[in-house]
Amino acid sequence: MNHSQDVTRILFEGFQPQAIYLFYVLGFTSIAVFAYGVYVQIRKYRRGQPDASWGHFWTRFVDMFKTMMTHRTLKRRDKSAGRAHALIFFGFVLLFLGTATITLEYDFLEPIFGIRFWYGDFYLWFSLVLDLAGAALVGGLLYMMYRRKWLKLPKLDYQRPDRQPEDPDYDRSAYRREDWAFLWTLIIIGITGFMLEAARLVWLIDNAAIWETRWWSPVGALMAEAMLLLGFTAESAGIFRTGMWWFHGVLALTFIALIPYTKVKHIFTASASLMFRDPLAGRRLPAVPEDQETIGVKTITDFTWKQLLHLDACTKCGRCHEACPANAVGAPLSPRDVILSLREFANNALQKNELPDEVELDVHGKDVGQVFMETLWSCRTCMACVEICPVAVEHVPIIVQMRRKLVDEGNMEPILQKTLQSIHKNGNSMGESKRKRPRWTKDLPFTIKDARKEPVDVMWFVGDYASFDPRNQVVTQSFAKLMHQAGVNFGLLYEAEMNAGNDVRRVGEEGLYEFLATANISTLEQCEFNSIVTTDPHSFNTIRNEYPDFGGQFEIQHYTTLLKQLFEQGKLKLKQKLDYRVTFHDPCHLGRYNKGYDAPRELIQLLGCELVEMDRNRDNSFCCGAGGGRIWIPDPVGLEKPSENRMREAGEIEGLDVFIVSCPKDLTMFEDALKTAGFEGKFVVKELIELVNECVEFDETVTIDAEIVSA
Structure with missing residues (x-):
């Protein structure tokens, strides 16, 4: 195999300089919005208490990497979901690396060092791998849609056992809408990427180097053949490509910008949660430091930065909800809902520029976002939630820390x-x-x-x-x-x-x-x-x-x-x-x-x-x-x-x-x-x-x- 350097894809092919400048403005704006969101999240975590989880950093990183690569925690007791997530994860990672590779050559290596590699055999194999990655991503997303819409799994209904329908924070339909928005956004990005590829192939049908190697992009090539059957010409495909290019590009940049503000941030928070997991979580509870004046957790800032990170790591998969014995018998407890309540509370209180007063930071009580005493006392500390959580959220230590405050204030059953x-x-x-x-x-x-x-x-x-x-x-x-x-x-x-x-x-x-x-x-x-x-x-x-x-x-x-x-x-x-x-x-x-x-x-x-x-x-x-x-x-x-x-x-x-x-x-x-x-x-x-x-x-x-x- 020895393809010439003519076999490549010219970035911004057919675009005027003004359009290219506009794209870069949008790109840097997206990065700026993303960076500010990351800053807000880090500031939120820093408002928590210290946590001794930084030791053995390299060992932790390697273990996290192995867990992510094998998907071992995601496949447990739900192999179908684990496999679908693996398709989404690896497809997304490969597409991201592919985009980063193009950016590396176009914006850095070629203009600064004159290094160019995105052509010939490398380009063709690159196209094949990314086409398959895109197909894997779309396939995984379609299964997740099927799972939510038609399987109707109880663990995904977000019905709260700790609230009544008349309570102002009972309704969690916003989470359901967020889930669907996430799935649809990603699948539209994937499909429009294939449509963009197909339109480019038809647009350049007269370029032999492009058309004769089209099957190195099998999904795009199939869609190109379909476009020809539908009557697309090179000219109409070029017009369609321009519109699709902007739609796909703006949607992808918007997706990047919103990562720190939406469910998508679990890409980072779940990884960090796995990395800083305590292998003895729940089995060995933390002692109260000698210099700590208060016992347990009363306010959201009493949690450690790692526990605040755990709140954001939760993907709402419902496995802890399904495994919890208290929830199974109708007690007002779902480990997932405790985590989500605290997450909502943390976001409302700690993402502000200035912290509210201590009363507004209190996580105990009956007000919106607070955790009920009855919920905490329903826990059997059986560790079923911690054991099954695919992203290493440590529910039991969080619940026990909150119980410590209840005990300290005498809020318990008289018989206890x-x-x-x-x-x-x-x-x-x-x-x-x-x-x-x-x-x-x-x-x-x-x-x-x-x-x-x-x-x-x-x-x-x-x-x-x-x-x-x-x-x-x-x-x-x-x-x-x-x-x-x-x-x-x-x-x-x-x-x-x-x-x-x-x-x-x-x-x-x-x-x-x-x-x-x-x-x-x-x-x-x-x-x-x-x-x-x-x-x-x-x-x-x-x-x-x-x-x-x-x-x-x-x-x-x-x-x-x-x-x-x-x-x-x-x-x-x-x-x-x-x-x-x-x-x-x-x-x-x-x-x-x-x-x-x-x-x-x-x-x-x-x-x-x-x-x-x-x-x-x-x-x-x-x-x-x-x-x-x-x-x-x-x-x-x-x-x-x-x-x-x-x-x-x-x-x-x-x-x-x-x-x-x-x-x-x-x-x-x-x-x-x-x-x-x-x-x-x-x-x-x-x-x-x-x-x-x-x-x-x-x-x-x-x-x-x-x-x-x-x-």
Whole structure:
């Protein structure tokens, strides 16, 4: 292949100098409008608080680049949308790079250095690639239009669960109009680009170098053939080209100018959000800096610059809305709507030249744009929203920061306040004396070591529900006997153990959390042990991910991992296998929070059970409703509970025998839901420990009742 330099496209071909000057004036005006918009956005972010997310800049950039190139977050649970977005994204990027390449040669390299490359073979391959890129862009946009217009997905309807139709800020049809304007603008830019190309080919039909190589622009060539069939001549095509050139050019420049002011800015904000994402977001909540006078977020300027950036990164895709358990059962919460409300508030307040007074900056309340207290308290902090967000918006830390202010001002349910007071006084959420914490050990046929008095290999951090709740005590005793049978050298903190604080922190009571964490860390550091085990995923999460911030560096594992190891080492042996048809519920704090998906399933397989997964499993598991302190707050009368919703999902499994859990709070929530959802007698809820107990071969001195408990 050796095409001459005649094979090219002359920029501004056939235009008078005055028209070229006008185009440059419009171009620089567009850039100026764009630059001012960028300045306004950066000024808005700078009005937020500092955020320590600048570290490891290059590593963050590479991870963001990989995410964007693979579209891995966009394809999850919605492959069609992810693929369509990939067509739009890569098509747009290639077209942008193509335009930049032309500008580089025409305005810089050729006039300054005499360098010219946009001709011959390079030009032909350039034309082919950009034609295919344009086709990909248009194809992706058409699918997105089809998706919005005909599929009518509930997550894209923008209906607000936190407002009533009569509320002034209930209507979000403006977002729908913006979405359609974005799609139509881009698709018109793409189609008019092809029309412009086709008109140029017909206009220059007598130029052999142009016409004979037209199929290097396949879409444009097809449209050129269509124009000829429609009766276009070279002269009429030239006139049509001139009008289309200006229409296409002005529309493209307008699109560029409006990027910082519209949905289009997600091109930049989503990338930045991915780049500055916290891999432990929600799993490890931020402590209150010692020099900070106030706790939590009261005004929009109390958010950090990164959180303000997150608000703009949201693309309104509705995946968090769809995944949220509170929203699924009709609570006044949609993670998307919280983010959008705060975005609107930030834009109204922080894009002004001068900041309003503090009253106008308050994000809490019932006025337009503010977030309701009921909305914040509906959150289960299950992390479903953070986990599925394709652009790394960190909803849970934002909600918890706002809760901290509510707690600080006493705006909470009286029963929750009473529970927090009980935790501060007694070290547990059950309202029991500290001395009763180890009472469950008295019925065991052996003595568990007091790790405060003698060294142990494994420290067992039991947790509140596993220690005090009668139904969970049965499970706790079973686990103790399993460890004893396996010969594990383990011990307890006895009455010195306090609530680990995981849910206290997610309620927003940061002061009490720090008191609990430092007290537990101090006690643990006075003991001699190698590792910690817990049957409570909530305790597991905070000890693993949050205690290190307070100096508590401990090796910790969930009981499922330990039991799996004990079987592998031959320290536990099976006397029988089970033929139950079962399903397994992934606890949020073990699964989504800490990726502990495999060990429970491997144990279930080891026991011989037939595992049938629910549709929502692993990272898409549906919260039981207990998280974020909600187990201490009564659900509204008449509203379906998340646990009941989950029971109905399990009830669809034909022939189900056992609904397996591996969390004390799950056992409490689901045994109650089994009755209220109408499935009592159809299957039972059991802790995985109880199934292991049925199968393990025990010495005579460690006998356990293997009867199914359905209290």
